[in-house]
Amino acid sequence: EGEDPWWRSAVFYQVYPRSFADSDGDGVGDLRGIIDHLDHLADLGVDCLWLSPIFASPNRDMGYDISDYRAVMDEMGTLADVDDLIAACHERGMRIILDLVVNHTSDEHEWFRRAVADPDGPYGRYYFLEEGTEDAPPNNWKSFFSGPAWRWIPEAQRWALHLFADSQMDLRWDNPDVQREVADVVQWWLARGIDGFRLDVINYISKAPGLPDGHPFVGELLEFTGVEHYFYGPRLGEFLRTLRRDGFTRNRPPASTPRERLADGALAGPLPADEVGVMVGETPGIGVELGRMLSARGRDELDLTFNFDVLEPPGRVRWDNYAYDPEYLKRYWRDYLARLGPRDWISVFLDNHDNPRMLSKIGAGREADPAVRTAIGKLLATLQLTMRGTPFLFQGQELGAVNQEFSSLDDLRDVESVNRFPALLESGMGPRAAWAQILSGTRDHARVPMRWTPGGGFTTGVPWLAGTDEVPGFSAAEQAVDPDSVYSWHRALIALRRRHPALTRGSLTWVAPRRRNYLAYVRELDGEAFLVECNASETTMRRPSAAPPAEPVLGIRDGRRLAPWEASVSRVL
């Protein structure tokens, strides 16, 4: 692999299993459903699937609250189904990674039950079980899902830390037993044949010793109080290196520190051949510099990170209703590419299961016109699949999926939204303003079932969460046979990437970056160059003279103008 590990040129595709395909009519997506639809993904050209959690879970946070890391969630199938899915992926030349949620476990995990039963015993040290009295939590940290980050556990007469829902108990990583348990889970799954893990909120696992109070935030960022004490904790790098060595490496190499390997001259060389699992970090809030450090070659921490700054321009939060300015996309990408070194790499994403659809944020209502919706869907695909970095598509992006028209809280299932609405009312906000926030930001926009057929096709039963989008033309069945669809565009782009390494490994040079709403760059490698050109606006644009002469490969190319929302890839002459 060396300088060019497989995941650098791969296209990843995130499956949200609960909402992908339901094979048995219980309204919840399952592993058989994924297997039945693998050809959709193979046909699209996907290289690696990432499955959101499929492990046993009471589903307070839809699988991000795991009660057994070695068992499959009842509604989703069995271990034998996972084995079949792994085999079915590998048969098609695809890889598969799972979601490792180990900042916390469900309060129904055996470890937590034992901890509560005997807080002074060995399992008591798996969690943050702090002594105290019921009226005074150990510090002022807030939970991301509203309220304090502490829950009083009467049976144990202790406080338990939970950065997320009050049933998601934070694990104590400074306990070597916890590190060993997690490494064992990783080894167990690698032995079953998976190709790595996406590691949930992995930058939160090292908490500042003594758990000091956070400096309080005000207003919208209230839920972040305490974040400075765990978002890049003092032992984070060490925990990750240990996890890589004991979990992700099949044949444990002789212990050596990065410094020793540097002395060996090994840092400049290929990664050890026994490295088996890719480590994709979900890393909220780390920014470019820390992200770069966490995934730097030879530091042996993460392989890829997610930088969430792309999701909202400064001054905006997910709960705001606003039109996302595509100029910001350009500014964001220019800025981070300028700060990454030639050996650095990052993941490139626009959608996931925690956010409203980027297509709708940019469309800001204009995507109600199916032609505009298609055009913006193609434009975003063009940028994401030709940007420098590893693209992570989220299910539905290839179909031009948009936000939903939920009408009340009863339509929603996400714990974050369900908790947040009453918390906003309690803070003095009126019900209308509170609902407007939820409607802008709810994670359920992205979690509605895939539209396989015009009528749905996700389940024969009642879906666990209902989608409201019924616009004709945007189901998988319709798009697969339409050469002008968002799906066909994705497929053509991915095929092009495969054939031309300039689009993956090539250099990237911006063209006329100061031209507003014009997002264009040249990707070049070994004498082959492609021009990517987008008009991210609803008005016709004159083509800048700085664009090099080129012939279109994907899309049409009028010599003088770019149509509204037009995107194209051309070969530079």
Ligand code: TEU
């Ligand atoms: O998300 C972590 C995270 O920081 C956020 O995206 C979070 O969901 C929200 O934006 C806070 O306001 C990961 C998972 O992707 C998410 O689904 C889980 O709920 C969360 O961790 C807890 O496991």
